[in-house]
Amino acid sequence: MKLIIGNKAYSSWSLRGWLACRQSGLLFEEMVVPLYDQEWDQRREGDEFAPSSGKVPILWDDDAVVWDSLAIIEYLADKVGREKFWPEDNAARAMARSMAAEMHSSFAPLRREHGMNIRQVYPPKRPSDEVIADLTRIMELWAQARARFGGDGDFLFGTFGAADIMFAPVCTRIVTYSLPVARFATGYVEAVLNHPFMQDWIAAAQEEEWVIEKFEQPATG
Structure with a gap:
C-alpha cells in the first residue's frame, strides 16, 4: 500500500488517513507531498492524484485506490477486521459511526478559523460565536x-x-489555539496527543522544513 499525504504540520485530513493506516497494522509506504509549493499544481495533475482530483490523502493498494479519510478508514476496516476501528457493541458502534460522520461533514467555522498547525501554540483568544457553537x-x-x-x-x-482518528485534528487545534474546553475533555485531548501514533506524527511535523505562511497566523475569527 502507498499513502500520499500533505504536510504533517498542517494537513488534518492527511493525519486522519495516516492514523487509519497505522491503526490497521498493515505495512504501507508513505509519500509526503508539500502543499501549495511551486510544483503543487503540476504534481496534483499526475496519474497518482487523478482519482481524487489532486486531493490528499489518497491510498493506493495495488489497483485499488481510496481517497477521503473516512473512506480510507472503512476500506482498511474491511481488510483487517472492523473491530480494529469500531466498537463491538451495536449501540456503541452506531454512535461512533454517527460521530465520525458528523466530524467529517460539520464544524466548518472551527476548520476555517483555526487551521491545523501542530508546530505552534498561540495565546488564548476568545473564539467567534460560531466556533464556540462548534x-x-x-x-x-x-x-x-x-x-x-x-x-x-x-x-x-x-x-x-x-x-x-476523526477527532484527532480537533485535539491538536485545541492545544494550538488554547481553545476553551470542558474540564473532562482535557484528559481525553492528552490521551489522544500522547498516543504513540500521534507522537510519531507530531515528531515528524516538527522536523518538516516547509512553512506555509497562511497557516502560520493566529485565529482569524
Missing part, C-alpha cells in the same frame, strides 16, 4: 460517548478507534 457540540458528543461507552479506557469508546 466546540459546544463537540464537547456534547465527547461527553456522551465517554459516559455511555468510555468505561475505564482513555478514549471515546474505551480503546483507540475510528472516532478518535
Whole structure:
C-alpha cells in the first residue's frame, strides 16, 4: 500500500488517513507531498492524484485506490477486521459511526478559523460565536460517548478507534489555539496527543522544513 499525504504540520485530513493506516497494522509506504509549493499544481495533475482530483490523502493498494479519510478508514476496516476501528457493541458502534460522520461533514467555522498547525501554540483568544457553537457540540458528543461507552479506557469508546482518528485534528487545534474546553475533555485531548501514533506524527511535523505562511497566523475569527 502507498499513502500520499500533505504536510504533517498542517494537513488534518492527511493525519486522519495516516492514523487509519497505522491503526490497521498493515505495512504501507508513505509519500509526503508539500502543499501549495511551486510544483503543487503540476504534481496534483499526475496519474497518482487523478482519482481524487489532486486531493490528499489518497491510498493506493495495488489497483485499488481510496481517497477521503473516512473512506480510507472503512476500506482498511474491511481488510483487517472492523473491530480494529469500531466498537463491538451495536449501540456503541452506531454512535461512533454517527460521530465520525458528523466530524467529517460539520464544524466548518472551527476548520476555517483555526487551521491545523501542530508546530505552534498561540495565546488564548476568545473564539467567534460560531466556533464556540462548534466546540459546544463537540464537547456534547465527547461527553456522551465517554459516559455511555468510555468505561475505564482513555478514549471515546474505551480503546483507540475510528472516532478518535476523526477527532484527532480537533485535539491538536485545541492545544494550538488554547481553545476553551470542558474540564473532562482535557484528559481525553492528552490521551489522544500522547498516543504513540500521534507522537510519531507530531515528531515528524516538527522536523518538516516547509512553512506555509497562511497557516502560520493566529485565529482569524
